[in-house]
Amino acid sequence: xxxxxxxxxxxxxGGSLRLSCAASGRTYASYAMGWFRQAPGEEREFVxxxxxxxxxxxxxxxxxxxxxxxxxxxxSTVYLQMNSLKSEDTAVYYCAFRTPRARGMASxxxxxxxxxxxxxRGTLVTVSS
Numbered sequence: 001x002x003x004x005x006x007x008x009x010x011x012x013x014g015g016s017l018r019l020s021c022a023a024s025g026r027t028y029a030s031y032a033m034g035w036f037r038q039a040p041g042e043e044r045e046f047v048x049x050x051x052x053x054x055x056x057x058x059x060x061x062x063x064x065x066x067x068x069x070x071x072x073x074x075x076s077t078v079y080l081q082m083n084s085l086k087s088e089d090t091a092v093y094y095c096a097f098r099t100p101r102a103r104g105m106a107s108x109x110x111x112x113x114x115x116x117x118x119x120x121r122g123t124l125v126t127v128s129s
Contacts, residue, residue, distance in 0.1 A: 001025045001118045005095045008123030011085055015127070019080040021095030021120055028052075032098040032105055033071065033078040036113055037091035037125075044094070048080060049110040058110040063089070085127045092122040 007019040021033065034049030048059045048069040057069060066085075071078045078095060096116035098105065109115040 001097050001099065003095050003097055003118055003120035005093065005120040005123040007080075008093060008125045010126045010128060013085060013087060013127055013129045015085050016081070016083045017085065017125060019082070019093055019095075019123060019125075021078050021080075023076040023078075023097055023118075027076065028100055030100050032110065032116075034058075034096045034098075034110060034116060035069065035078075035080045035093055036096060037089075037093045038122075039088075039091040042091075044113060046111045046113070047093070049096075050078065051105070056107065056110070058107065060111075082125070085125075087127050087129055090125060090127045092124050094122045095120040 002024050003021055005021045011017050031052045035047040036044050037047050038044040046060050048067055050057045050069050052073055066083050068081045097118040098116045
């Protein structure tokens, strides 16, 4: 599976952006996709993730109430809507994809980057004051 993320850019504090991540290649009836981010000098951290069915949505506490994740199965695309952006949201945002397993995916696994099999190249979000 190949992932193509887009939508990053420069935005002022309090502004909004929507990131998109399109998956291509082999298709699956169900899968999980997520967003992680890495700020300069920091480790990559979880932002949000979801099951393709929409039955499970997970959002980091640091962005809860400001960011939301959604998906379009027909397009194999996941979105990250980011509102009320802050300077601390400045980072490279990566989308990730997990192929389905027979044993499924426990909720805790969505937060763990090692749970994902494929990664996009990242899209830079810069929030200026």
